[in-house]
Amino acid sequence: MDWSPLWISLATSLTATAITLIAGLAAAAWRERRTGPMMALVDGIFLLPLVLPPTVVGFLLLLLLGRNGPLGKLLLRLGATVVFSWPATVIAAAVVAFPLMYLTARAALEQVDPHYLQAARTLGASEWRVFREVALPLAWPGVLAGTILSFARALGEFGATLLLAGNIPGKTETIPIAIYFAVEANELQRAAIWCAVDIGLSLALLAGLYHWTHVQGPGRAQWSRR
Amino acid sequence: MPSGQGADVPLEIQIEKKLADFVLDVSFTAANEPLSILGPSGAGKTMLLRCIAGLEQPDRGRITLGCRALYDSKRGICLPARQRRVGMLFQNYALFPHRTVAENVAFGLRPLPAADAATRISTLIERTHLTGLEQRYPRDLSGGEQQRAALARALAIDPEALLLDEPLSALDTHLRSQMETQLLLTFAAYRRPALFVTHNIEEAYRLSSHMLVLSRGRIAATGAKEEILRHPPTVEVARLTGCKNFSRAKVVSENTVEATDWGCRLRVAQPISKPPAYVGIRAHTIEFIESSVVDASGENVFPCWLMRSSETPFRITLYLRLHQPGGGQGDFHLQAEMFKEKWARFRECAYPLHVRLSPDALMLLQE
Numbered sequence: 002m003d004w005s006p007l008w009i010s011l012a013t014s015l016t017a018t019a020i021t022l023i024a025g026l027a028a029a030a031w032r033e034r035r036t037g038p039m040m041a042l043v044d045g046i047f048l049l050p051l052v053l054p055p056t057v058v059g060f061l062l063l064l065l066l067g068r069n070g071p072l073g074k075l076l077l078r079l080g081a082t083v084v085f086s087w088p089a090t091v092i093a094a095a096v097v098a099f100p101l102m103y104l105t106a107r108a109a110l111e112q113v114d115p116h117y118l119q120a121a122r123t124l125g126a127s128e129w130r131v132f133r134e135v136a137l138p139l140a141w142p143g144v145l146a147g148t149i150l151s152f153a154r155a156l157g158e159f160g161a162t163l164l165l166a167g168n169i170p171g172k173t174e175t176i177p178i179a180i181y182f183a184v185e186a187n188e189l190q191r192a193a194i195w196c197a198v199d200i201g202l203s204l205a206l207l208a209g210l211y212h213w214t215h216v217q218g219p220g221r222a223q224w225s226r227r
Numbered sequence: 228m229p230s231g232q233g234a235d236v237p238l239e240i241q242i243e244k245k246l247a248d249f250v251l252d253v254s255f256t257a258a259n260e261p262l263s264i265l266g267p268s269g270a271g272k273t274m275l276l277r278c279i280a281g282l283e284q285p286d287r288g289r290i291t292l293g294c295r296a297l298y299d300s301k302r303g304i305c306l307p308a309r310q311r312r313v314g315m316l317f318q319n320y321a322l323f324p325h326r327t328v329a330e331n332v333a334f335g336l337r338p339l340p341a342a343d344a345a346t347r348i349s350t351l352i353e354r355t356h357l358t359g360l361e362q363r364y365p366r367d368l369s370g371g372e373q374q375r376a377a378l379a380r381a382l383a384i385d386p387e388a389l390l391l392d393e394p395l396s397a398l399d400t401h402l403r404s405q406m407e408t409q410l411l412l413t414f415a416a417y418r419r420p421a422l423f424v425t426h427n428i429e430e431a432y433r434l435s436s437h438m439l440v441l442s443r444g445r446i447a448a449t450g451a452k453e454e455i456l457r458h459p460p461t462v463e464v465a466r467l468t469g470c471k472n473f474s475r476a477k478v479v480s481e482n483t484v485e486a487t488d489w490g491c492r493l494r495v496a497q498p499i500s501k502p503p504a505y506v507g508i509r510a511h512t513i514e515f516i517e518s519s520v521v522d523a524s525g526e527n528v529f530p531c532w533l534m535r536s537s538e539t540p541f542r543i544t545l546y547l548r549l550h551q552p553g554g555g556q557g558d559f560h561l562q563a564e565m566f567k568e569k570w571a572r573f574r575e576c577a578y579p580l581h582v583r584l585s586p587d588a589l590m591l592l593q594e
Contacts, residue, residue, distance in 0.1 A: 116321035122308035124335035
């Protein structure tokens with residue numbers, strides 16, 4: 002049996018999660034300091050991939066990154082084609098997972114008492130240091146939850162990936178896509194195995210999350226020796 | 228190291244900022260000593276500190292610390308908080324919960340080499356009596372320890388001014404007097420401007436020799452504390468500094484006013500220069516006169532009846548009605564206050580009792 006969908010899925014989800022974590026945190030930190038009517042629009046755009054059907058997201062990405070799309074043309078000039086390549090699976094997964102990261106990171110950053118940040122500023126800290134050494138550690142449990150949600154969403158991504166990356170075995174064929182095409186080809190046993198793998202992965206992920214938050218830290222309990 | 232100590236006027240503030248329902252509009256200077264900022268909740272005290280610390284921006288004006296302009300709207304200067312070197316003690320202390328006491332104190336010492344920082348941390352820890360608690364997290368400290376840690380952290384940056392936002396209000400009575408002593412020692416060693424916000428006149432009085440009374444964003448009085456207490460300029464300042472008895476006043480002659488709410492004429496100590504709107508007297512300065520020595524025509528002596536009283540462990544407050552008995556419990560003219568032992572001498576006396584409103588104790592107040 003060809004195990005490549007497992008490795009592709011893991012590599013795609015991990016990379017997409019890393020990108021989402023940085024982009025989501027940056028977007029949340031940027032957005033937190035701003036108010037105004039334009040911000041409602043910004044929020045709308047950031048959250049759109051959550052509410053749109055993944056096929057719509059995939060189609061829009063195809064328009065954007067395809068050979069005739071504005072970004073696609075630019076990339077082509079640099080000698081790169083994104084569509085139907087492994088990076089396409091990462092892009093599709095990252096875009097679809099982004100809203101979850103953005104929402105949870107923003108909620109986590111917003112609940113940090115602003116007095117801590119102000120105290121840090123009066124103590125001479127730069128804005129970057131305030132974020133990295135005060136805001137982020139205090140918001141970390143929420144950010145971590147967002148990261149895990151994003152990973153789970155990336156792992157399950159199907160519609161946008163299929164449209165943007167297609168189904169190229171050994172290259173863009175992730176577990177959900179492998180299941181779809183196995184069922185379509187009436188290879189039910191293969192589909193069942195991939196389903197079992199997916200269930201196992203998800204359970205491991207949830208158990209790990211539970212262990213991390215309830216048993217080991219990083220909850221607030223760790224900021225106490227008693 | 229830059230320091231405000233050399234300048235004649237270390238901290239100079241003249242700012243305006245529009246707030247929700249009034250304008251914060253203050254202009255004052257602070258010397259190298261503690262200055263209490265007294266005012267009721269919502270008078271703009273905290274906002275004033277935040278403007279100095281750089282956490283809020285005034286609409287216009289100037290803030291100068293030593294020879295540095297922290298803020299100057301005309302010159303377009305507004306230093307960010309991190310460049311002001313102004314230590315701030317927040318009302319809830321705002322200790323970083325994810326850092327130990329030592330790490331909290333060390334936060335502002337980033338520019339120093341590690342060895343220098345370590346020396347400085349241990350000095351500060353020692354000075355604030357936190358030895359042995361360095362590795363504790365804030366949530367494992369008592370309120371008083373948290374406050375000392377926050378003080379050590381604020382002092383770590385060697386601030387050119389110290390701002391304290393109601394530092395004692397979160398503590399219980401017992402800790403409060405301990406922390407007051409700690410603050411007095413800190414202030415004595417600090418010798419730079421230390422602005423101390425409070426709504427408690429007793430705290431303000433014990434911790435500083437100068438006071439600034441803030442009311443709805445404006446300075447209602449400023450100066451030496453004894454002077455403000457003895458001669459509050461307005462009814463509001465008198466009330467904020469603990470005065471309980473007021474009556475509208477009309478000038479009768481050069482040294483007599485008619486207290487219309489109390490229904491009596493009162494001689495005052497000094498010739499009246501500016502007609503007062505009110506006359507006031509502090510509760511503890513009202514004297515009782517023994518019936519055997521009462522001269523009913525005596526100066527500022529009036530018969531009175533006790534309407535009700537309320538006690539604290541050592542003191543008693545008496546609610547008095549002047550001239551004639553009657554009315555309900557709420558129909559009193561004056562509140563007098565004294566130690567219970569002293570009251571014991573008068574409590575068995577036959578009515579009417581007699582009080583004397585000493586001309587020296589009367590305060591002539593503007594609107």
